[in-house]
Amino acid sequence: MRVELKNIGKKYEGREAFTIRHIDLEIESQEFCVILGPSGCGKSTLLRMIAGLNSITEGELLFGGKLMNKVEPKDRDIAMVFQSYALYPHMTVYQNMAFSLEMRKESKKLIHERVTEAAQTLQITDYLYNKPSDISGGQRQRVALGRAMVRNPAVFLMDEPLSNLDAKLREHMRVELVRLHQDLGTTTIYVTHDQTEAMTMATKIVLLDQGKIQQVGAPEEFYNRPENLFVAGFIGSPTMNILRGTMKEGRFVIESGTVSVRPEEADRAALQAYENKPVILGIRSERFLSGENGDNTFEAVIEVVEMLGKEKLLYAKLADGQQIIISQPGHFVYNPGEVHNFHFDVEALHYFDAETTQRIV
Numbered sequence: 001m002r003v004e005l006k007n008i009g010k011k012y013e014g015r016e017a018f019t020i021r022h023i024d025l026e027i028e029s030q031e032f033c034v035i036l037g038p039s040g041c042g043k044s045t046l047l048r049m050i051a052g053l054n055s056i057t058e059g060e061l062l063f064g065g066k067l068m069n070k071v072e073p074k075d076r077d078i079a080m081v082f083q084s085y086a087l088y089p090h091m092t093v094y095q096n097m098a099f100s101l102e103m104r105k106e107s108k109k110l111i112h113e114r115v116t117e118a119a120q121t122l123q124i125t126d127y128l129y130n131k132p133s134d135i136s137g138g139q140r141q142r143v144a145l146g147r148a149m150v151r152n153p154a155v156f157l158m159d160e161p162l163s164n165l166d167a168k169l170r171e172h173m174r175v176e177l178v179r180l181h182q183d184l185g186t187t188t189i190y191v192t193h194d195q196t197e198a199m200t201m202a203t204k205i206v207l208l209d210q211g212k213i214q215q216v217g218a219p220e221e222f223y224n225r226p227e228n229l230f231v232a233g234f235i236g237s238p239t240m241n242i243l244r245g246t247m248k249e250g251r252f253v254i255e256s257g258t259v260s261v262r263p264e265e266a267d268r269a270a271l272q273a274y275e276n277k278p279v280i281l282g283i284r285s286e287r288f289l290s291g292e293n294g295d296n297t298f299e300a301v302i303e304v305v306e307m308l309g310k311e312k313l314l315y316a317k318l319a320d321g322q323q324i325i326i327s328q329p330g331h332f333v334y335n336p337g338e339v340h341n342f343h344f345d346v347e348a349l350h351y352f353d354a355e356t357t358q359r360i361v
């Protein structure tokens with residue numbers, strides 16, 4: 001089901017300002033759309049409006065072209081999964097999953113089919129006759145998913161469904177959710193504050209900050225082409241390195257002369273307008289290359305070396321004191337206190353306006 005949001009806004013009763021506003025968004029049928037952003041930015045508010053649990057202050061919500069603003073949640077053909085999965089403790093897994101269908105007075109046969117099918121997909125068949133207290137947190141979260149699945153909704157709405165799970169299980173469930181989505185093809189709108197979840201699961205990411213959309217796009221676009229400094233800093237781990245400098249004679253330089261880079265051809269035209277002006281340069285840690293390479297070379301003092309296996313993270317300092325994180329292959333040898341030459345992969349540099357923090361294009 002195609003979901004459209006047109007200029008959607010929410011102002012809670014008794015509040016002065018809108019919590020979110022001017023949200024324009026198209027979610028295609030079968031998409032896995034992740035609404036991402038820091039705590040308090042309005043993700044749940046938005047999802048609850050789509051679900052019908054929050055009223056819509058302004059704008060239009062459409063499902064398959066039909067206006068949904070005043071439609072009751074139960075008539076929206078959605079199923080929701082929350083962070084706290086709140087299973088009924090006195091019911092078996094089977095009964096928990098069957099409950100909503102029983103409320104709808106579906107036949108015993110259909111209920112049995114749906115529950116056993118969902119249980120198979122989620123690999124919880126062995127626990128169908130256990131009580132929630134007898135199964136693990138991960139299994140319970142799967143039951144909560146199953147409870148949503150049996151309803152066979154047009155849209156899944158999920159609000160941080162993995163937040164209560166430990167790291168290992170969360171990783172596992174991420175893959176399961178992607179697989180599930182590939183199998184079922186159900187349009188999914190998934191809320192999280194975790195950029196890794198967004199990057200690994202989404203076909204489309206919507207990044208919110210303070211109730212406003214910062215960028216919409218595929219994970220690759222977020223990683224390779226952040227539209228502003230907030231996006232650049234929010235996506236990717238380690239965080240993108242940010243260097244403050246000035247454009248001088250067509251080069252990005254840091255005042256003390258410690259760093260001086262000649263932008264690649266494609267970036268030069270846009271940067272001409274910034275001659276003698278402050279510019280912010282962004283570079284991901286894996287885009288620093290070791291060794292010298294002409295006049296794009298700089299020196300860095302290694303302060304801390306973090307061995308992560310396939311890569312090493314070098315926490316290093318430039319001569320003017322700015323700190324950077326450099327990623328290098330795990331088998332390269334570096335020691336704290338050493339000074340090394342590095343250079344920039346000029347094709348992987350991001351330039352931002354120091355005042356507006358918007359990407360310079």
Ligand SMILES: Nc1ncnc2c1ncn2[C@@H]1O[C@H](COP(=O)(O)OP(=O)(O)O)[C@@H](O)[C@H]1O
Nearest residue numbers: 012015019037038039040041042043044045046
């Ligand atoms: N029922 C409510 N009444 C008033 N303000 C609310 C209500 N629910 C949430 N808010 C406020 O709206 C803002 C966004 O909250 P929320 O949508 O829960 O953010 P997120 O899910 O991104 O953490 C917060 O400042 C929160 O305090």
Ligand SMILES: [Mg+2]
Nearest residue numbers: 043044045159
């Ligand atoms: Mg929330």
